[in-house]
Amino acid sequence: MATTISNDQVLLTIPMRPDMELAAAQLASVIAESMSFSEEQIEEIQVALIESCINAFEHSQSPDRQVIIKYIMRTDGLEFEISDQGVGFSPENRTQRRTSKPDLHPEMRKRGWGLEIIHALMDSVDIMSGENGTTISMVKSKTV
Amino acid sequence: MANKLDIQIRAERQYAVLETAGYLNDALGEKLSKKALELIEKGYTQLVINLDKTALINSIGISILIEIIEALEEREGTLNFCGLSATQERTFRMMAIAKYAGIFPDEKTAIANF
Numbered sequence: 585m586a587t588t589i590s591n592d593q594v595l596l597t598i599p600m601r602p603d604m605e606l607a608a609a610q611l612a613s614v615i616a617e618s619m620s621f622s623e624e625q626i627e628e629i630q631v632a633l634i635e636s637c638i639n640a641f642e643h644s645q646s647p648d649r650q651v652i653i654k655y656i657m658r659t660d661g662l663e664f665e666i667s668d669q670g671v672g673f674s675p676e677n678r679t680q681r682r683t684s685k686p687d688l689h690p691e692m693r694k695r696g697w698g699l700e701i702i703h704a705l706m707d708s709v710d711i712m713s714g715e716n717g718t719t720i721s722m723v724k725s726k727t728v
Numbered sequence: 729m730a731n732k733l734d735i736q737i738r739a740e741r742q743y744a745v746l747e748t749a750g751y752l753n754d755a756l757g758e759k760l761s762k763k764a765l766e767l768i769e770k771g772y773t774q775l776v777i778n779l780d781k782t783a784l785i786n787s788i789g790i791s792i793l794i795e796i797i798e799a800l801e802e803r804e805g806t807l808n809f810c811g812l813s814a815t816q817e818r819t820f821r822m823m824a825i826a827k828y829a830g831i832f833p834d835e836k837t838a839i840a841n842f
C-alpha cells in the first residue's frame with residue numbers, strides 16, 4: 585500500500601511478482617501528473633521505474649522478494665529511490681544476462697540495456713549497491 | 729488500463745500486420761513472437777508490428793522484438809514498426825533497432841515501405 589510518510593514523499597512496497605512494476609509506474613504517473621510533468625516525461629519516468637523494478641525482480645535474489653520505492657516530490661523535480669535487499673552488484677563490471685541465442689549484430693544485443701535506458705531517460709542516476717542490496721536513486725528534473 | 733494482453737493479425741497476400749495492445753513484457757512478447765514465427769513459417773517475409781496500443785514496453789519485451797528481427801533477417805525479410813511513442817522510438821534508435829528494422833509513423837506508411 586502507498587502511505588504518505590511526509591508531505592512531500594510517497595512510499596510504495598511491491599512484491600516481486602509479474603506486472604507489479606506497473607503498480608510502481610502507475611503511481612509515478614499520478615505523482616508526476618500532479619507536478620505537471622509532460623506526457624513524454626511521464627512515459628520516460630515510467631520506463632525508468634519499470635526497468636529498475638524488473639532488475640530487482642530478476643537479479644537481486646532478495647530473500648524478502650520485495651522492492652521498496654520512495655517517491656520524493658522536490659521543487660526542482662521528482663526523485664525516486666528503488667531499493668532491494670538482494671545480493672547487489674558492481675555497476676562498473678556488471679555481468680549481462682545472456683539469451684539462449686547469440687546476437688546476430690553485437691550493436692543490437694538482446695540484453696543488458698536496462699541501466700543504459702534508465703541513464704538515457706532520467707536526468708541523474710546514482711547506484712548504491714553492496715552485499716545488503718541495491719538502491720538506485722534517480723531524478724527527473726522539471727524543465728523550465 | 730493498458731494491461732489487456734492482445735494481438736491482432738491482419739495477413740494479406742504480401743505482408744502481415746501484427747498489432748499489440750497492452751504492456752509489452754515477456755508474456756505479451758512471447759505471444760507476439762509465437763505469432764510472428766508462425767507467419768514466417770508460412771512464408772511471410774514482410775511483417776509490420778503496430779505498437780500504437782502499447783503504451784509501455786520493457787527491455788525483455790524489446791529483446792523478443794530483436795529476436796523477431798533476427799528471425800526475419802535469416803529469411804531475408806523485413807520488419808517495419810509503426811505506432812511508436814517518441815520515447816519508444818528514441819529507445820529503439822539507441823539500441824540500434826532502427827538500423828535493422830524500419831520505423832514509420834503509421835501502418836499505411838509502414839506497409840508502403842517494404
Ligand SMILES: Nc1ncnc2c1ncn2[C@@H]1O[C@H](COP(=O)(O)OP(=O)(O)OP(=O)(O)O)[C@@H](O)[C@H]1O
Pocket residue numbers: 639640642643644645668670671672673678679680681694695696697698699700718787788791
Ligand atoms: N537490483 C539489482 N541487483 C543485482 N544485480 C543487478 C541489479 N540491477 C542490475 N543488476 C546487474 O546489472 C546487470 C545489467 O542490468 P541491465 O538492466 O542493464 O541489463 P539486464 O537486466 O541484464 O538486461 P535487460 O535490462 O536488457 O533486460 C544485470 O544483468 C545484473 O547483473
Ligand SMILES: [Mg+2]
Pocket residue numbers: 635638639697698699787
Ligand atoms: Mg534489466
